[in-house]
Amino acid sequence: MTYVKLVGELFLLMGSFSLFVAAIGLLRMPDVYNRVQTGTKASTLGAIMSFIGIGFLAIDHWDETNWIGRVIVLIVFIFLTNPVSSHVLMRAAYAMKIPLSNVTSVDKLKEDIEHKVLEEPIDE
Amino acid sequence: MSNIIIYIALALLMLTLIAGLIRFVKGPSIVDRIVAFDSMTVTSLVVIGVIAYLSNRAIYFDVAVVYGLLSFLGVIIVAKYIQGGL
Numbered sequence: 525m526t527y528v529k530l531v532g533e534l535f536l537l538m539g540s541f542s543l544f545v546a547a548i549g550l551l552r553m554p555d556v557y558n559r560v561q562t563g564t565k566a567s568t569l570g571a572i573m574s575f576i577g578i579g580f581l582a583i584d585h586w587d588e589t590n591w592i593g594r595v596i597v598l599i600v601f602i603f604l605t606n607p608v609s610s611h612v613l614m615r616a617a618y619a620m621k622i623p624l625s626n627v628t629s630v631d632k633l634k635e636d637i638e639h640k641v642l643e644e645p646i647d648e
Numbered sequence: 649m650s651n652i653i654i655y656i657a658l659a660l661l662m663l664t665l666i667a668g669l670i671r672f673v674k675g676p677s678i679v680d681r682i683v684a685f686d687s688m689t690v691t692s693l694v695v696i697g698v699i700a701y702l703s704n705r706a707i708y709f710d711v712a713v714v715y716g717l718l719s720f721l722g723v724i725i726v727a728k729y730i731q732g733g734l
Contacts, residue, residue, distance in 0.1 A: 533653040536698070540657040540664075543691055547667035550687060556679050559671075563683040567690045574657075574694040581654075581701050594709035598697070601713065602690070605720040609686060612724055616731040617679040 528583050535577030542570030555625035556617050564610035568602060575599050619644075651702075658698060664691045682726055689719040 546566035553559045575595050582591035618633060636642040665688055672684035693712050700708035 529651075533651070533657075536657045537653055537660075539694065540660040543664045543694065544660045544667075546687060547664040547691075550671050550684060551667050556677055556683075559680060560683050563687045567687050571690045571694055575697060578694075578697045578701055591706050591709070594706065594713065595697075598693070598709065598713060598716070601716055602693070605716070606686075606690070609720060609723045609727070612727040613679055613682060613686075616727040617677070619731045620677070620679070622677055622679065 526584070528580055532577045532580030532583075535580060536574050537577075539570045539572070539574030539577055542573060543567055544570075546570060555628065556622050557614060557624065557628075560610055560614050560617065564606050564613075568606040571602050571606075572599055575602070654698060654702065658695070661691055661695050661698070665695075678730055682723060686719070686723050689716070 543566070546562055549562035549566065550559055553562055575598050579592055579595040582595065624631065633642065637644050668684045668688040668691065672681050672688070675681045675684060693716055696708055696712040696715070700706060700712070
């Protein structure tokens with residue numbers, strides 16, 4: 525076992541643990557908005573760390589095929605698309621008027637809608 | 649058994665998929681189900697990457713790229729549909 529493989533395995537283990545913590549938060553959070561938050565942010569971190577680990581593991585196989593380019597493409601793709609889907613889901617949940625939980629005390633979007641800074645999201 | 653840490657990571661990823669499936673079944677609203685589906689998709693991308701390393705086939709990374717792209721488009725389209733944009 526070389527040190528490069530050990531580093532890759534540790535990155536993969538930490539990324540998998542981050543994904544697992546994200547799934548526990550997905551089960552235990554009290555609200556839709558908190559679930560969207562923990563289900564996309566922590567899973568983005570976990571997926572990026574896991575693919576960095578797979579890239580470190582694939583250095584041993586560098587002679588065969590071009591693994592590193594595809595791993596970098598996947599990391600950039602996840603880093604670009606996951607926050608966009610989080611934002612769109614959160615906006616759709618606010619447009620459906622799903623109520624906030626009891627422990628949530630700050631609603632900046634409602635304040636901005638009341639002061640005519642932003643317009644309300646469309647709901648039909 | 650030279651790569652036992654990879655198997656431990658795969659076990660954690662399977663537990664993650666099970667937790668996402670529980671939230672997918674009993675989610676009160678439709679946004680919960682979409683979030684659970686998105687989390688399960690990201691987890692299965694990592695699973696596909698690990699399987700590509702374990703079986704020495706680099707073409708599975710192309711499968712992961714296309715699967716991530718299609719899942720992203722599906723999440724965006726369903727969110728726009730329940731918001732009333734379509």
